Amino acid sequence: MANHLRRARVARGWSQARLVHEIEQYSRQRLVTVASTNSLGVYVSDWENGRRKISSSYAAILRRLLGTTDDELFSDVTIVNDDRGGYAQLVEHLDASDAVDQSTLRALRRQTELLRTMDRQLGAAQLVDQMQSHLVRLQENLSFAVLPSARQPLARALAEAASLAAWQALDVGAADRAWRHYEMAKSAAREADDPLHLAHATGEQAYVLADAGRPELGAQLVQEAQRAGGKRLSPRLSAWLAAAEAELWALSQRSDECQRSLDRASGLLSRLTGVRDPDLPGIFLDETHLRRWRGHSLALLGDHRSIDELSTALTAMDDTFVRAAAGIRCDLAQAHLVRGETREARFHLREASSLVNLTGSVRYRLRVDRIKGLSDAGKC
Incomplete structure (x- = not known):
């Protein structure tokens, strides 16, 4: 403990x-x-x-x-014993799961969407109890659903919620929990025969590898997600995966691969309107979000063009993306440091730190501290 x-x-x-x-x-x-x-x-x-x-x-x-x-x-896990008859309890669970109809499923998915909205505005730390309870309920319902017609929609709902829970765990620095939730999401997506949620969870799981210092392996995992999904993936999801691959190549300092992936993402996105797919609400991607991604990748590579991309994205982005704004501020600070513009870098770093304090993001706190160390040392 x-x-x-x-x-x-x-x-x-x-x-x-x-x-x-x-x-x-x-x-x-x-x-x-x-x-x-x-x-x-x-x-x-x-x-x-x-x-x-x-x-x-x-x-x-x-x-x-x-x-x-x-x-x-806690180090010790308390096991609660139940003295009711095993079959009676099983039937109770089966009946409860059988009562999950379409309206209940819609309510469960609305709960996931509400948690997603709160997450991007307030941060993951404040939602740990709600997210855990939500996952447990979905897992319980799926565990005791009997027929495929009942299991598949529940599995799809669990895949969506588990991916969100995994991203939140990554944000608060709980890498092991994040990895396990992504494995849960992938398993649920396979049962639901849902290639979109499977590819999305796989693509996001690559960020756990990146944060662990294995970005090239993460890029290979994203490539595998694209290969496995093939033509069953939507254009927006394909664009999202290409952009994720670009970021991972940038983290690996492989600029040619990064640029090719960014070009592919831009080409796929140019044929689309809106920002979300109805079947995959966990992805937000339009030209503004892609510009943010492009600026981030260029900043990682030390490319001066990142400042224009990031500044434009920051101005155009929805104010509810508080954590994303913290990321842009970090990128701008890093980009200005590369150009020797310490005054501008420190301004964006202060703004980033304020947003990190608001959301409680351990992941971005580490970025702020790392860039601040470079700034204090007078390095880029």
């Missing part, structure tokens, strides 16, 4: 005093009673050193603040 809490706090870049402050702020906003400042300081130290057990009420607060699950907070 001690190491898990400390690791989650450090990943967020928080001191123990900052964690105490966040607990107090949370309690004021939610009208929850917590201990005094001095007592909380003792609690945090005791929790991290294994001298005090984290109560369920404080665990709920920590999950929301740090974006962790109970399994990630």
Whole structure:
């Protein structure tokens, strides 16, 4: 338990005093009673050193603040025994799953969409409880659905939700959880015989590899997603996969492959209107989003053209994409550093840091800290 809490706090870049402050702020906003400042300081130290057990009420607060699950907070997993008859409980689960009709499915998918909207505006950390509960409900319904006609739509809904949960886990620095959720999403997509969600989950999973320092392997995984999906993929999804491949090649400093992938994405997208496919709501891609992606890739390669691309994208982008705006600010800071424009770089870095604090993104916090280190050292 001690190491898990400390690791989650450090990943967020928080001191123990900052964690105490966040607990107090949370309690004021939610009208929850917590201990005094001095007592909380003792609690945090005791929790991290294994001298005090984290109560369920404080665990709920920590999950929301740090974006962790109970399994990630605690070393020991409590198994709850049920003394009801096994068959009676099975029938209860079967009946509950059988009651899932089209209206219930639509409600479950609307819940996924609501969580997606909240995620891009508020960040993933605040949604860990809601997302986990949503996944558990979908998994339970799928586990006890009997016939393929009932299982396939539930599997499709689970694939969509699990991909979102995986991306949120990656955002809060929980790489292992992200990988497992992507595997869940891919398995569900295969059962649903849904090549779109399978390719999307596979493409996003490549970012776990990239964050682990294996971007070339990630690019190969995206290529495999494109190959396996073939002609069954929609043009917008194909464009999204090409853009993702471009970013991964840029991370690998392979500019020729990056440019070819960007050109392919642009060609596919030029024939489309709108920003989303009805069958794949997890993807947002139009010219503005592609421009953001292009600017990001060029910034990674040290190409000065990135500044114009990123500035245009930042102006045109929907204000609800708060985390994406943090990414653009990071890219602009990096691009200005390459040009030796430290004043502009530090401005965008401050803006990025403010947005990161708003969303609680560990992933972007690491980017901000890395670029800040380069800025302080006077390097690009």
